[in-house]
Amino acid sequence: MVILHHLPRLHSSIFLTKTPFLYTHFNLLPKPKLPTKTTSILFSALNSTLSATSEPIPIPTHNLDIPEETHVPISIEKLFVPPDTDVSSDTAASLSTRILKGSNIVLSKYARDAQVSQADFVKSSVDTQACPSDGLPEFALVGRSNVGKSSLLNSIVRRKKLALTSKKPGKTQCINHFRINDSWYLVDLPGYGYAAAPHELRIDWEKFTKDYFLNRSTLVSVFLLIDASIPAKKIDLEYASWLGENQVPMTLVFTKCDKRKKRKNGGKRPEENVNDFQELIRGFFQTAPPWIMTSSVTNQGRDEILLHMAQLRNYWLKH
Ligand code: GDP
Numbered sequence: 001m002v003i004l005h006h007l008p009r010l011h012s013s014i015f016l017t018k019t020p021f022l023y024t025h026f027n028l029l030p031k032p033k034l035p036t037k038t039t040s041i042l043f044s045a046l047n048s049t050l051s052a053t054s055e056p057i058p059i060p061t062h063n064l065d066i067p068e069e070t071h072v073p074i075s076i077e078k079l080f081v082p083p084d085t086d087v088s089s090d091t092a093a094s095l096s097t098r099i100l101k102g103s104n105i106v107l108s109k110y111a112r113d114a115q116v117s118q119a120d121f122v123k124s125s126v127d128t129q130a131c132p133s134d135g136l137p138e139f140a141l142v143g144r145s146n147v148g149k150s151s152l153l154n155s156i157v158r159r160k161k162l163a164l165t166s167k168k169p170g171k172t173q174c175i176n177h178f179r180i181n182d183s184w185y186l187v188d189l190p191g192y193g194y195a196a197a198p199h200e201l202r203i204d205w206e207k208f209t210k211d212y213f214l215n216r217s218t219l220v221s222v223f224l225l226i227d228a229s230i231p232a233k234k235i236d237l238e239y240a241s242w243l244g245e246n247q248v249p250m251t252l253v254f255t256k257c258d259k260r261k262k263r264k265n266g267g268k269r270p271e272e273n274v275n276d277f278q279e280l281i282r283g284f285f286q287t288a289p290p291w292i293m294t295s296s297v298t299n300q301g302r303d304e305i306l307l308h309m310a311q312l313r314n315y316w317l318k319h
Helices: 036-045 092-096 149-157 199-215 234-245 270-284 302-318
Strands: 119-125 138-143 175-180 184-188 219-227 250-255 291-293
Touching: 138 149, 138 199, 138 250, 138 302, 149 175, 149 184, 149 250, 149 302, 175 199, 199 219, 219 234, 219 302, 234 250, 234 270, 250 270, 270 291, 291 302
Parallel strands: 138 184, 138 219, 219 250, 250 291
Antiparallel strands: 119 175, 175 184
C-alpha cells in the first residue's frame, strides 16, 4: 500500500476566478508548441503508456455498471485535484475512494447540488457580446461533428430532445445557451471539423469560438468532447493543444465509451484511446487536465460529469 505523503505533493491544476482574466489564474502554463512533425512522430510511436514513475492508483471497482477492464489505473501525478483540496494526508486507498469512476478527477468538498431539475433553452448568440449577461457560471461543450455532443447534452439533462434546438438550421453555427436549475448554463458550441462546411463558415467559426474562449468571463471550463471509440484525430489534438497553450480551462470528455472494437481487427479499446490521447497532449499542459469517460447509450459518466461541474461551479461562485 502506498502512503501518499511519501510521494511528491500534488498541486491543484486550476484556480478559478470570476475576473475577466480568468485564464491567467490557471496553473496551466503554456509550453512551446511541438512542431507538427513531432506530433505525428508521437502519434505513430505512441504505445498507450501511462508513466509508471509512481504507484498507480486503481479506480474503485465497486458498484459499477461498466466492465472492470475499462478501469484505467492512474498514477498520482495524473490525477486532477480540484482547487482548495488537500490530498496530502490521504492513503492510496482513501484517495481511490474519492476518484470519480471512469475519470482522473478527485472529488472535493464543493461537489454538491449536482442534480438537474430544470433545463431550458435560452438563446442562440452569434458572438460573445450577444451571450446572456446575467453573470451565471457556464460550461461550454465543444467537439468534432458527430462526436456525440447532442446525445451527451440530452443525457446530462435527461431530456430526449433538448439539444435538437441547437441542431435547427441557423443555430448550428451559434453559441446556444441552456439554463440549468435557473442557476448555471450549459453552452452548446458549433461542432468543428465538418468537412462539408464551407471554408468561409469555418474561418468565421474559428474566430468567434476562439473569442468566446478567451473573453467569456463567466466560462468556468470548456468540455472538449473526444470520440474514444476511434484513435485520436489530428484536429482534436490541435484543438486540445490550442486550449492548453491559451490556458483555457478544459475538461476532456471521452464519448462513445460503450463501443468496443474487435481487437483482432486492430481496433483499440476506448480506455487505450483515452490513454493515447493523454500522452499526445501531455506536452501542452503543465498539469494533467481533468478527463472523464462517458457513453450516452449506457449513461456512463453522466452523474460524474454533473458532480465535476458542480465542484468547479461551487468553487468558482465562492472565489
Ligand atoms: P453531434 O453531431 O456531436 O451532436 O453527435 P450526435 O449526438 O448527433 O451523435 C452522432 C452519432 O453518434 C449518432 O448516430 C448517435 O447515435 C451516435 N452516438 C452518440 N453518442 C453515442 C454513444 O455514447 N455511444 C454510441 N455507441 N453511439 C453514440
